[in-house]
Amino acid sequence: MNRLIIVSNRVTTPSGKGEETVGGLAMALAAALREYSGLWFGWSGKTVTEFNGHMNLQRVEGVTTATIDLEEADLSEYYNGYANKTLWPLFHYRQDLTAYDRSFDEGYQRVNRRFAETLRPLIEPDDLVWIHDYHLIPLAFELRKLGVKNRIGFFLHIPWPAHQLITTLPRHKELVEALFAYDLVGFQTPEYQQAFEEYVLNEADGVITADGLLRAFGRPLRTGAFPIGIDAKEFAELASSPRAQRTYDVMAAHTAFRQMIVGVDRLDYSKGMEERFLGFERLLSDHPDLRREVLFLQIAPLSRESVEAYQEIRARLDALSGRINGEYADIDWNPVRYVNRNYRRDELAGVYRAAKVALVTPSRDGMNLVAKEFVAAQNPNDPGVLVLSRFAGAANQLHEALIVNPNSPEEIAEALNRALSMPLAERIERWRALFDNVQREDVTAWRDAFVNALAATRSGDHARSAE
Numbered sequence: 001m002n003r004l005i006i007v008s009n010r011v012t013t014p015s016g017k018g019e020e021t022v023g024g025l026a027m028a029l030a031a032a033l034r035e036y037s038g039l040w041f042g043w044s045g046k047t048v049t050e051f052n053g054h055m056n057l058q059r060v061e062g063v064t065t066a067t068i069d070l071e072e073a074d075l076s077e078y079y080n081g082y083a084n085k086t087l088w089p090l091f092h093y094r095q096d097l098t099a100y101d102r103s104f105d106e107g108y109q110r111v112n113r114r115f116a117e118t119l120r121p122l123i124e125p126d127d128l129v130w131i132h133d134y135h136l137i138p139l140a141f142e143l144r145k146l147g148v149k150n151r152i153g154f155f156l157h158i159p160w161p162a163h164q165l166i167t168t169l170p171r172h173k174e175l176v177e178a179l180f181a182y183d184l185v186g187f188q189t190p191e192y193q194q195a196f197e198e199y200v201l202n203e204a205d206g207v208i209t210a211d212g213l214l215r216a217f218g219r220p221l222r223t224g225a226f227p228i229g230i231d232a233k234e235f236a237e238l239a240s241s242p243r244a245q246r247t248y249d250v251m252a253a254h255t256a257f258r259q260m261i262v263g264v265d266r267l268d269y270s271k272g273m274e275e276r277f278l279g280f281e282r283l284l285s286d287h288p289d290l291r292r293e294v295l296f297l298q299i300a301p302l303s304r305e306s307v308e309a310y311q312e313i314r315a316r317l318d319a320l321s322g323r324i325n326g327e328y329a330d331i332d333w334n335p336v337r338y339v340n341r342n343y344r345r346d347e348l349a350g351v352y353r354a355a356k357v358a359l360v361t362p363s364r365d366g367m368n369l370v371a372k373e374f375v376a377a378q379n380p381n382d383p384g385v386l387v388l389s390r391f392a393g394a395a396n397q398l399h400e401a402l403i404v405n406p407n408s409p410e411e412i413a414e415a416l417n418r419a420l421s422m423p424l425a426e427r428i429e430r431w432r433a434l435f436d437n438v439q440r441e442d443v444t445a446w447r448d449a450f451v452n453a454l455a456a457t458r459s460g461d462h463a464r465s466a467e
């Protein structure tokens with residue numbers, strides 16, 4: 001078996017014991033590395049005054065990690081700049097929040113070069129290299145310049161936007177050309193894959209060859225849709241762990257005779273939380289009979305706090321939750337519980353299980369793992385109902401959820417009302433189909449599909465076609 005080298009912006013190695021607070025991506029990658037030998041390369045999370053290329057090699061819980069420190073300027077231009085002020089908002093259809101700044105672009109290129117130069121000596125001839133997410137699009141291009149001939153794959157965790165939108169980015173063609181330095185580029189859904197193809201066919205004189213490869217910039221590229229999943233079995237077990245049970249009991253005691261609606265998201269403007277709050281408010285105003293019967297718990301740990309747009313959405317959510325509570329709360333009832341702290345994964349599993357409805361309504365989302373975790377955590381005999389945005393990648397798989405337009409508070413309110421009164425038989429039927437999908441298309445299936453597709457690409461194509 002080939003060694004696998006995983007590269008992502010941040011290296012975080014979860015212990016697998018359920019108490020960590022890291023996101024879905026980190027969990028998925030650590031799971032991949034426990035089975036393949038190899039290593040995980042990326043930024044340490046620390047800064048230095050001057051970049052020195054020093055690498056820190058460690059072995060944690062069966063996973064070898066190699067990390068480098070970056071400079072403050074790298075962080076502000078590459079991470080907080082090009083990645084999170086340019087690509088993230090644009091790829092989530094927030095052109096209004098997208099900053100175009102030449103220094104961001106330069107910092108992005110510089111950090112990708114630094115990654116390439118420090119990673120280069122670690123790569124052995126038969127290694128498969130798997131690079132993750134929008135922070136590192138140019139990395140293969142930089143590695144090729146240093147003579148790397150290995151098979152290199154890229155997986156985009158966020159949406160690939162529609163053709164017209166990406167052309168608003170200065171130097172969009174260079175960004176797309178950099179993707180042709182890979183052997184395989186994977187997307188979350190066929191829709192994103194098609195949007196990428198459409199760009200290449202229209203803007204870069206691309207063609208699709210008889211063997212299904214995309215050819216442009218003088219090079220062939222395999223693309224594919226690889227929907228990411230969760231470790232469904234592990235999550236279902238977490239949901240019946242003692243800690244989850246305790247959390248469940250606490251929730252049940254405090255929500256006695258009330259139905260709980262839950263939302264769990266990093267505090268990010270792409271998650272549609274404002275419209276979701278308005279949707280809940282609408283439910284309360286349209287259905288006075290439900291007022292004391294329901295409560296909405298939104299868990300939203302803070303994220304990217306140094307980026308202004310995140311401070312603004314936080315302020316708006318603070319105001320909105322305060323307003324709804326001010327309007328509807330009573331001396332012994334508060335409709336909204338809005339919490340900005342992190343919970344352990346097993347506690348989260350208990351919260352999901354105690355909820356009657358999950359509201360997962362991002363305005364755009366590559367996949368959304370919360371939707372899948374909620375499904376995995378349910379009690380099969382009395383499952384809750386998933387309300388899901390049509391603009392989450394997960395909607396492409398989770399058809400039996402109540403699918404809504406996240407921009408419409410009215411639709412959200414209607415779906416909530418339907419979910420809260422759904423008969424047990426229908427809840428069970430829907431949940432079974434959802435759980436079947438979450439179990440089948442899990443994180444292992446995702447990883448194996450991608451790695452096998454990468455291993456099957458003809459290595460050396462790049463060496464030949466670049467000559």
Ligand code: GDG
Nearest residue numbers: 020021023024157228342343344345365366367368369370
């Ligand atoms: C990106 C893409 C894609 C949240 N609060 C707590 C907590 N979380 C965990 C959730 C879930 C993860 O964070 C969030 O994952 P999502 O998939 O929902 O969203 P992003 O962070 O935006 O992830 C997304 C994903 O990459 C993978 O490809 O699905 O579309 O945007 O696992 O449970 N975890 C803990 N405490 C919390 O308070 N422990």
